[in-house]
Amino acid sequence: MKTKKIPTKFIMFMLFTAILFIFNPIAQNTSKAATVPIQLYYSQRITDDDYSIGHIEGYIAVQNLAFNKSVYVHYSLDGGKTWTDTPASYVKTNSSDNYEVWNFKTNSSSELFGPPIIYCLKYEVNGQTYWDNNNGNNYVDGAFGLSSLYTKNIKAIVNNHKYFSADVYIKNIDGAKAVKVRYSTDNWTSYTDVDVNTSNPSQSTWSIYQNVPDSTKQVQFAVLYEVNGIQYWDNNFDSNYTVNF
Structure with missing residues (x-):
């Protein structure tokens, strides 16, 4: 009975694949990081x-x-x-x-x-x-820990006109920083992005004070923190933040 000879190229391919699997630290580290309880x-x-x-x-x-x-x-x-x-x-x-x-x-x-x-x-x-x-x-x-920002002290303000305010606490990561608020007054049929300004970009607390139309009944919003080209969002664990007037 003749024995079928396995091509040398196939053996070398399988050996190379096995070596990649064993010595791929990225795959191993990713798996470990994904199972932290x-x-x-x-x-x-x-x-x-x-x-x-x-x-x-x-x-x-x-x-x-x-x-x-x-x-x-x-x-x-x-x-x-x-x-x-x-x-x-x-x-x-x-x-x-x-x-x-x-x-x-x-x-x-x-x-x-x-x-x-x-x-x-x-x-x-x-x-x-x-x-x-x-x-x-x-x-x-x-x-x-896993988060790089969070939002607190959320308020609705009526003083001649309507505003919403909040304090954003950010992880102080070295690099050029920007904080934005994305908000909607029509249940996300449309939305507006606004820069959150600060006189000291290195500080850990940024304050939102945003006016909205006087007819507004509710504002929903989330906050974006961008540093070194990387974006971090706080959307209240997928629920967004809500302000009622």
Whole structure:
């Protein structure tokens, strides 16, 4: 019986393909990055009444590994001497990255004289515990994780004319920066892009103060942060922000 000889070119092709698969660090790193079970989106220090105490609030990206799961903020108010777990709460699924969005809040501590609040994130699911501890450094006060900006203090203003305002907090990345607001007054039948101006582009907080037609009943908007040609959006985890007059 004759044995069919495999062409030498085919053998060399298969060998070359195998070598590429084994030594392709981009493919390996991408796969690893895509399976991180828990990561911080962002957090912020919130000052409570009379500016004497404050707490931390933030949002977490959680990979949906099972229906039954527990997510916590693990934090210390006394410089790491004692630690407390407080449950986070489910918000929604973020279609942009397919992670679940969870919200957390610590108890308050002294704003003026106490140590900073130290914290990390804990995820218990399928008998396993996963952590986001900021690469072993823990988080202190406000921090950026997956997000590079967030929007707070959203207000509707009527003062002879109608305006909406908000504060945009950005991750301070070196390079030329621009912040824009994209808004609609007709439920996205049309929209307008407006530059958010600042006298100091290096600052971490940019303020929106935008007038709209006096007939406006509702504004929906999202915020764009562009630095070094890369765009980062805050659209309220796919829900956009809403201002009602």
